[in-house]
Amino acid sequence: MYLTWMRAGTERLLEIVDGLEEPRFAEPSPLPGWTIGHLVAHLHFNARALGRLASWAATGVETPMYDGAGQREQEISAGATLRPVVLKGLVRESAAELDGLLSALTDEQWSSSVVTAQGRTVSAEEIPWLRVREVVVHGADLDGDTWAQWPEELLRALVVEIVEQRFARGQAAALAGVLTGRSPAPLPPWL
Numbered sequence: 001m002y003l004t005w006m007r008a009g010t011e012r013l014l015e016i017v018d019g020l021e022e023p024r025f026a027e028p029s030p031l032p033g034w035t036i037g038h039l040v041a042h043l044h045f046n047a048r049a050l051g052r053l054a055s056w057a058a059t060g061v062e063t064p065m066y067d068g069a070g071q072r073e074q075e076i077s078a079g080a081t082l083r084p085v086v087l088k089g090l091v092r093e094s095a096a097e098l099d100g101l102l103s104a105l106t107d108e109q110w111s112s113s114v115v116t117a118q119g120r121t122v123s124a125e126e127i128p129w130l131r132v133r134e135v136v137v138h139g140a141d142l143d144g145d146t147w148a149q150w151p152e153e154l155l156r157a158l159v160v161e162i163v164e165q166r167f168a169r170g171q172a173a174a175l176a177g178v179l180t181g182r183s184p185a186p187l188p189p190w191l
């Protein structure tokens with residue numbers, strides 16, 4: 001299921017990224033401090049990072065998503081300076097690499113454990129879900145009209161996870177206001 005959603009989400013994301021005109025890469029994205037270029041660079045390096053988790057599951061050799069706290073930020077900042085045509089190619093390439101690595105996992109490897117960048121120990125089966133969140137949510141950042149195209153089951157899984165995490169972040173009251181349609185409380189971006 002997750003792999004199917006990942007493939008559908010990736011296909012849509014690549015369409016959106018391919019359709020971005022060059023000047024848009026320098027424009028602000030909905031994420032504080034990030035341009036569209038930063039966002040596209042993040043999507044590329046996130047595929048690479050999740051690919052390292054897939055390699056970990058395949059080999060048993062610990063290969064974390066990022067080497068230390070600064071790597072993610074440094075990669076994104078450097079990536080955002082690349083020419084849009086280069087970034088577009090990289091996003092496509094790393095998405096295909098991630099798909100290839102995941103497709104090669106055996107049943108036993110899928111059930112092995114890996115550790116995410118947030119320190120969560122998860123089954124490798126969760127790797128495609130981590131990518132679904134990225135391509136679906138950031139796809140909406142790049143082209144806001146994408147939500148209605150996703151299956152209800154995917155949206156339910158996403159919303160349940162967001163609700164749990166927002167509660168954990170102390171945002172219960174703001175969330176209740178938004179979900180009851182009573183207050184347009186400003187909530188910071190979830191992802």
Ligand SMILES: O=C(O)/C=C/C(=O)CC(=O)C(=O)O
Pocket residue numbers: 045046049065072116117118119120130
């Ligand atoms: O949900 C988690 O445990 C980890 C999520 C991330 O590391 C987010 C990314 O995938 C990323 O920032 O590249």
